[in-house]
Amino acid sequence: MDTICLNGEFIALESARVSATDAGLLLGEGVFETLRVERGQVLFAEDHFARLGRGLRILEIPFVVEPENLLALCQQVVDANELEDARLRITVTRGPMRNQPIVAREGEPTLVITATALDARMDEKRYRGWRLVMAPHPRNHRSPLATVKSTSYLESSLARRYAVRLGFDDALLLNTDGLVAETSVANIFLVQSGLVKTPPIADGPLPGTMRGRIAELCGVAGVGFAEESLTVEDLLAADEVFVTNALIQVMPVVAIGEREIADGQTGACAARLQTALRARIDAELRERWS
Amino acid sequence: MDTICLNGEFIALESARVSATDAGLLLGEGVFETLRVERGQVLFAEDHFARLGRGLRILEIPFVVEPENLLALCQQVVDANELEDARLRITVTRGPMRNQPIVAREGEPTLVITATALDARMDEKRYRGWRLVMAPHPRNHRSPLATVKSTSYLESSLARRYAVRLGFDDALLLNTDGLVAETSVANIFLVQSGLVKTPPIADGPLPGTMRGRIAELCGVAGVGFAEESLTVEDLLAADEVFVTNALIQVMPVVAIGEREIADGQTGACAARLQTALRARIDAELRERWS
Numbered sequence: 001m002d003t004i005c006l007n008g009e010f011i012a013l014e015s016a017r018v019s020a021t022d023a024g025l026l027l028g029e030g031v032f033e034t035l036r037v038e039r040g041q042v043l044f045a046e047d048h049f050a051r052l053g054r055g056l057r058i059l060e061i062p063f064v065v066e067p068e069n070l071l072a073l074c075q076q077v078v079d080a081n082e083l084e085d086a087r088l089r090i091t092v093t094r095g096p097m098r099n100q101p102i103v104a105r106e107g108e109p110t111l112v113i114t115a116t117a118l119d120a121r122m123d124e125k126r127y128r129g130w131r132l133v134m135a136p137h138p139r140n141h142r143s144p145l146a147t148v149k150s151t152s153y154l155e156s157s158l159a160r161r162y163a164v165r166l167g168f169d170d171a172l173l174l175n176t177d178g179l180v181a182e183t184s185v186a187n188i189f190l191v192q193s194g195l196v197k198t199p200p201i202a203d204g205p206l207p208g209t210m211r212g213r214i215a216e217l218c219g220v221a222g223v224g225f226a227e228e229s230l231t232v233e234d235l236l237a238a239d240e241v242f243v244t245n246a247l248i249q250v251m252p253v254v255a256i257g258e259r260e261i262a263d264g265q266t267g268a269c270a271a272r273l274q275t276a277l278r279a280r281i282d283a284e285l286r287e288r289w290s
Numbered sequence: 291m292d293t294i295c296l297n298g299e300f301i302a303l304e305s306a307r308v309s310a311t312d313a314g315l316l317l318g319e320g321v322f323e324t325l326r327v328e329r330g331q332v333l334f335a336e337d338h339f340a341r342l343g344r345g346l347r348i349l350e351i352p353f354v355v356e357p358e359n360l361l362a363l364c365q366q367v368v369d370a371n372e373l374e375d376a377r378l379r380i381t382v383t384r385g386p387m388r389n390q391p392i393v394a395r396e397g398e399p400t401l402v403i404t405a406t407a408l409d410a411r412m413d414e415k416r417y418r419g420w421r422l423v424m425a426p427h428p429r430n431h432r433s434p435l436a437t438v439k440s441t442s443y444l445e446s447s448l449a450r451r452y453a454v455r456l457g458f459d460d461a462l463l464l465n466t467d468g469l470v471a472e473t474s475v476a477n478i479f480l481v482q483s484g485l486v487k488t489p490p491i492a493d494g495p496l497p498g499t500m501r502g503r504i505a506e507l508c509g510v511a512g513v514g515f516a517e518e519s520l521t522v523e524d525l526l527a528a529d530e531v532f533v534t535n536a537l538i539q540v541m542p543v544v545a546i547g548e549r550e551i552a553d554g555q556t557g558a559c560a561a562r563l564q565t566a567l568r569a570r571i572d573a574e575l576r577e578r579w580s
Binding site: 004006013016017018019020021022024025026027028029030032059060089091093110112114136137138139140142143144145150151152153154155157158159161176 | 294296303306307308309310311312314315316317318319320322349350379381383400402404426427428429430432433434435440441442443444445447448449451466
């Protein structure tokens with residue numbers, strides 16, 4: 001049976017319970033992170049913990065992220081479930097409310113950490129690439145939550161469901177000004193004349209942890225990198241398009257709707273960035289084990 | 291101790307627990323309704339149940355609203371807590387997920403019904419009126435959730451917290467086109483030359499249950515009613531402004547930020563609509579008891 005961490009305790013998933021008045025349940029008041037685990041090791045925990053801390057401060061949830069303690073809890077969940085390649089999720093909500101809307105009891109946030117094996121087909125998809133569909137609704141880049149990975153996640157869930165129902169891998173979200181923001185689960189990039197471009201945070205993408213590593217990876221791979229507002233036409237006219245997040249890492253995009261990107265094949269730049277990332281992760285894991 | 295209804299069972303609040311992998315907790319996948327109870331009776335249940343059903347269908351949560359059964363559960367929560375004037379909340383989430391993001395087990399939604407005594411100061415506030423502040427962020431009227439009262443409620447919670455922190459009663463939200471949408475918890479109306487106006491649903495207000503009764507109340511009170519896009523300037527130049535929801539009913543607004551509406555006093559039209567509502571509720575309660 002799966003073991004999860006609930007408020008620091010390790011419990012069988014089936015018996016892990018939270019209050020029916022948790023502000024996370026009733027009002028979507030929480031933040032979360034999805035981390036990748038490879039060979040039993042949590043990757044880029046510091047990036048995720050930094051974003052988690054920023055989100056908690058914006059929401060004024062009084063949970064203090066202590067990186068060493070939190071990483072130890074994450075690692076124990078991975079170990080307890082004997083996982084090698086896995087997705088790990090950390091959720092922190094405002095916790096149980098007094099039986100009143102909006103007014104949460106302060107000081108008792110809820111912490112949930114779960115981990116499950118990764119489907120190997122996710123990585124294999126990198127050889128064929130993702131196909132995106134345009135989401136039917138825009139993302140509000142001026143929302144106070146635009147930069148927060150919050151558990152008020154329904155808009156993204158609906159966009160994702162829409163894409164999957166139509167047979168696509170994900171949905172492309174424009175912001176309310178009509179500029180490219182992100183996909184429902186990933187940041188988006190194009191490659192044009194050897195330069196990698198992605199929308200600035202002001203245009204509405206979530207500040208993804210893998211997005212934050214792209215400048216470094218571009219340096220290793222010997223390609224230029226710039227933040228720049230993008231239109232759908234820019235994407236369609238690009239030499240390559242790819243998306244990134246902590247789980248899929250660098251995933252080529254071969255089509256948007258019925259329109260193929262370039263020749264409809266996965267691109268060379270995305271492959272080089274994934275190779276650079278692979279080397280970066282391998283070096284880090286070697287260092288931990290030495 | 292407070293009693294709540296959880297999936298049809300009546301349980302002490304302190305021991306009511308849901309799965310730590312409930313999609314409501316982890317991804318904000320749920321809908322809710324807040325109903326007013328007067329003299330121990332649930333008001334306008336049919337309006338709330340209709341909206342609940344619409345939200346569930348948009349979210350594709352397979353919970354069937356059976357009005358008679360649901361009302362009986364609501365009434366039992368009210369009775370168990372011996373409440374006279376109360377706020378009652380119905381929450382339905384997608385329920386426990388397989389230990390995988392986004393993929394919920396189908397067919398097991400979570401139902402939570404809570405009720406708490408109303409603070410009498412809420413009604414007394416009608417004599418002084420509310421003061422609103424401009425929210426610092428716009429509401430996305432083109433969101434798929436614009437018409438859904440969902441538990442992905444964090445944007446509204448943050449706007450509400452912002453207002454309360456600054457000493458106001460609520461925050462006024464414009465949509466991403468700069469037009470008036472609603473407040474964080476209520477629909478907004480102005481009165482100009484004897485005509486009541488409110489923004490159309492396309493401009494981003496949640497279709498409030500009390501908003502849905504306003505045309506009827508205007509008819510009784512002998513004032514005209516129209517849906518029309520509104521600007522902040524329209525509100526500031528109005529003879530009166532008021533807001534409505536199921537709990538506060540018809541609440542005068544006397545100021546937006548530092549700007550008073552008309553003479554800064556509560557308005558006559560809002561009072562007449564509240565009187566018409568009062569009579570409507572009294573007639574309904576008499577009928578139930580006869």
